[in-house]
Amino acid sequence: MTGVPFMAIEGPIGIGKTSLAKKLSVHYDVHLLREIVEENPFLGKFYEDIDEWSFQTEMFFLCNRFKQLEDIEKKYLKENKAVIADYHISKNMIFAKRTLQADKIDKYEQIYHILTDDMPVPNMMIYLHASLDTILDRIHKRGRDIEQNIKPSYLAQLAQDYEDYMNEFEILHPDIPVIRINGDEIDFVQNQNDLEAIISLVDKNMNKMNTQKMK
Template identity: 30%
Template sequence: MEAHKISNLEGLHIGISGLIGAGKTTLCTELGKVLNLPTYYEPVIDNSYLSDFYNDPKKYSFPLQIYLLNQRFQQQQQIIWQGKGGVQDRTIYEDSVFAKMLMESGLLDQRDYNTYCKLFSNLSNFMRKPNIIVHLDVEPEESLERIKARNRECEKTITLDYLVNLRKAYEEYLADISKVIPVIRVNWSQFQDPTDLAKKIAQEYEKMNFIHIIEFQTPKSSK
């Protein structure tokens, strides 16, 4: 596939999804360069709740989810207003994965989860879906190794069990979101060349947008 074919991704809103430590931020940066698209990152460094959440998840799960929902909604609106598309490190739709998992594991009570879902539903009336989601498939064990390697203080309490449960929640999320947004899953157990990946994404997206027309001949009337 020729390099100029990547141009069919210009102006698109591409969401990058995956487990914690999957490599979303790195890919987001590189794809932004290759495709000449603005990049939008997950609010991690400025997140005043994250460290508290990992230390006491039951107490801080609800305020963390509300904080992230607000931050991502602002980011989503910025992408729409600027009208240039972009590569986004985790979209607002992905937050539902964490909220549901927290509820099912007893770290977020049903009342707070219902409030979160209602707020998300209200905000969704003002959102425009990404054109495509690229999901990075990484095993929980590999994800944990990458988390340890980047050595963020707020992530030191993340366990393998947490990542295994998160992986299961992602499978449900991908099955649902793929009904309304095209999803491309990429084996990201090893980092790949972003230019090659951009070409493959463009190729797959072109297939997804191909319009098939079926015509029926009008039967000739018998005389």
């Protein structure tokens, strides 16, 4: 784990990861790493037919996220420059396990581990979660055409997958603080007080990490 502040924000589709990452990157004046989504040429087809297009979709995301993190490590983290990302590359396995067919998942997982075993690990995670109604409402409001065919059942399964993953993450990485934000109760886009409350939690965890580093 790098000693340079490297924060990742995670959560289901439409939960507000990029919006929060943008606001925090401005507040702390640090580099923003945004995941590539709409540039994926397979994504529209994927939402229409998951079984047919899942492998191509997930491989595109994996390779592009790997390249992004490789560049971030060289240009920022190794130069002691902080980074806030609106994703964590381990999300690839969340989606892959949900979407890939049995004959593809083993191959994908092997490639995933080859690419990510030496990738930088965030030293703080923010996990955004909310009810299915809130997620659907936010997806509708942002109006991405490629997301209009997403089935609510898929989003519900994905939300549970994220919950299971984050519970496991906290067990496997007890040294990495996880800040959990309930999107049903907090609206950091419309409410400045909610944003300041999140910033306060981030500051508190940063101070704790700095104190532990000095010991």
